[in-house]
Amino acid sequence: xxxxxxxxxxxxxxxxxxxxxxxxxxxxxxxxxxxxxxxxxxxxxxxxxxxxxxxxxxxxxxxxxxxxxxxxxxxxxxxxxxxxxxxxxxxxxxxxxxxxxxxxxxxxxxxxxxxxxxxxxxxxxxxxxxxxxxxxxxxxxxxxxxxxxxxxxxxxxxxxxxxxxxxxxxxxxxxxxxxxxxxxxxxxxxxxxxxxxxxxxxxxxxxxxxxxxxxxxxxxxxxxxxxxxxxxxxxxxxxxxxxxxxxxxxx
Amino acid sequence: xxxxxxxxxxxxxxxxxxxxxxxxxxxxxxxxxxxxxxxxxxxxxxxxxxxxxxxxxxxxxxxxxxxxxxxxxxxxxxxxxxxxxxxxxxxxxxxxxxxxxxxxxxxxxxxxxxxxxxxxxxxxxxxxxxxxxxxxxxxxxxxxxxxxxxxxxxxxxxxxxxxxxxxxxxxxxxxxxxxxxxxxxxxxxxxxxxxxxxxxxxxxxxxxxxxxxxxxxxxxxxxxxxxxxxxxxxxxxxxxxxxxxxx
Numbered sequence: 001x002x003x004x005x006x007x008x009x010x011x012x013x014x015x016x017x018x019x020x021x022x023x024x025x026x027x028x029x030x031x032x033x034x035x036x037x038x039x040x041x042x043x044x045x046x047x048x049x050x051x052x053x054x055x056x057x058x059x060x061x062x063x064x065x066x067x068x069x070x071x072x073x074x075x076x077x078x079x080x081x082x083x084x085x086x087x088x089x090x091x092x093x094x095x096x097x098x099x100x101x102x103x104x105x106x107x108x109x110x111x112x113x114x115x116x117x118x119x120x121x122x123x124x125x126x127x128x129x130x131x132x133x134x135x136x137x138x139x140x141x142x143x144x145x146x147x148x149x150x151x152x153x154x155x156x157x158x159x160x161x162x163x164x165x166x167x168x169x170x171x172x173x174x175x176x177x178x179x180x181x182x183x184x185x186x187x188x189x190x191x192x193x194x195x196x197x198x199x200x201x202x203x204x205x206x207x208x209x210x211x212x213x214x215x216x217x218x219x220x221x222x223x224x225x226x227x228x229x230x231x232x233x234x235x236x237x238x239x240x241x242x243x244x245x246x247x248x249x250x251x
Numbered sequence: 252x253x254x255x256x257x258x259x260x261x262x263x264x265x266x267x268x269x270x271x272x273x274x275x276x277x278x279x280x281x282x283x284x285x286x287x288x289x290x291x292x293x294x295x296x297x298x299x300x301x302x303x304x305x306x307x308x309x310x311x312x313x314x315x316x317x318x319x320x321x322x323x324x325x326x327x328x329x330x331x332x333x334x335x336x337x338x339x340x341x342x343x344x345x346x347x348x349x350x351x352x353x354x355x356x357x358x359x360x361x362x363x364x365x366x367x368x369x370x371x372x373x374x375x376x377x378x379x380x381x382x383x384x385x386x387x388x389x390x391x392x393x394x395x396x397x398x399x400x401x402x403x404x405x406x407x408x409x410x411x412x413x414x415x416x417x418x419x420x421x422x423x424x425x426x427x428x429x430x431x432x433x434x435x436x437x438x439x440x441x442x443x444x445x446x447x448x449x450x451x452x453x454x455x456x457x458x459x460x461x462x463x464x465x466x467x468x469x470x471x472x473x474x475x476x477x478x479x480x481x482x483x484x485x486x487x488x489x490x491x492x493x494x495x496x497x498x
Binding site: 127129147149155204216217218219 | 381382393416419423424
């Protein structure tokens with residue numbers, strides 16, 4: 001798979017140094033690879049569930065093969081993918097996750113979660129950012145790096161996009177990329193950079209960097225990243241419309 | 252075989268990996284799950300081959316563990332079509348099971364696990380104070396509010412467990428998270444024997460709020476101290492309970 005070839009990043013800015021540009025392109029490529037999976041799942045769900053007839057779980061049938069074709073491919077960065085229905089959207093399952101994740105054997109497995117609100121260990125996703133942000137903004141979102149304690153028990157980044165049918169929020173299509181995978185994808189361009197740079201999210205949390213003081217999960221403390229997001233700065237290169245960017249850390 | 256002496260520091264390398272046998276550990280894990288109510292009465296366990304694969308042990312080990320559970324009356328195995336192993340929660344409830352477990356544990360062991368738990372909880376809280384963002388604080392407040400609102404002992408136990416999971420999530424450490432989950436399964440069941448009443452619940456809500464306050468203030472030292480004290484106080488309470496009851 002071409003991880004970097006289709007990277008749609010910010011328009012080329014001659015003031016951005018080539019080594020930083022390379023990190024931005026690698027990040028953009030990884031993000032697009034994940035959203036490519038998300039968009040295909042969103043499209044499939046829209047085709048299958050849109051239109052007349054009762055909206056039932058059965059109409060999500062094709063998601064398994066589609067998600068599995070990426071999740072079960074060890075060369076692809078996406079290790080989990082699927083569709084999470086808006087609460088109350090499906091008539092037969094008020095809460096439902098049609099989700100698939102790579103098992104120890106590398107194959108794609110259905111994730112079974114408790115969708116009965118009265119059951120022990122109920123998976124209440126209605127307040128989780130990967131669900132809430134696309135629902136409330138109508139846009140794509142990247143959640144993490146975070147410890148996914150309700151689902152995969154792993155250190156993850158989750159890429160989600162809303163699925164809207166006839167003006168109504170139907171749920172989110174999503175894909176997971178583990179932070180270790182993200183690190184291995186981003187590291188070559190980070191290592192090649194001649195200055196200290198970090199891939200950060202909007203909160204200033206580090207995804208990967210070439211500085212030992214800024215490891216994945218740390219918050220950048222010497223710069224107010226959330227504030228930088230509000231007003232353009234030559235030190236921060238934001239992926240358009242996403243809470244991810246490349247931050248030049250200074251010497 | 253001659254036993255080489257490699258010096259004190261390296262001796263740990265050649266120490267037995269685990270003193271309890273694998274089947275005993277599997278039996279303990281399933282017993283804890285039944286005691287915690289994670290495996291409710293009547294629940295069918297996965298087949299032997301599936302269990303072996305999931306837990307990463309041989310089917311022989313699973314068979315041994317299941318036979319222990321069968322002897323203790325915690326599962327019932329039916330043959331033939333629609334057969335399998337089914338959970339039989341003890342008639343006197345999960346609490347009785349936890350009491351039996353507690354009776355087998357020495358005071359020294361209790362203190363030892365309590366010390367480890369305090370170290371884990373303290374480290375997680377200190378890292379959370381350094382690494383939390385505004386979302387994390389919001390989730391912690393939400394979890395603390397859930398705990399404060401919980402009325403029944405079982406709901407309180409789940410809300411409290413959830414709160415501590417959230418602290419390790421805010422610490423951004425996958426290892427600390429896994430340690431917390433493991434300790435909750437091992438130690439949480441026992442701790443809850445001494446908790447759940449209104450008096451202890453109030454204390455717990457206060458101490459959890461204090462942990463969130465310290466995390467939000469980004470005071471790592473205070474967060475560590477507060478979390479350590481909470482676990483130390485809980486362990487003490489459990490030891491007092493163990494001493495006061497005829498188990």
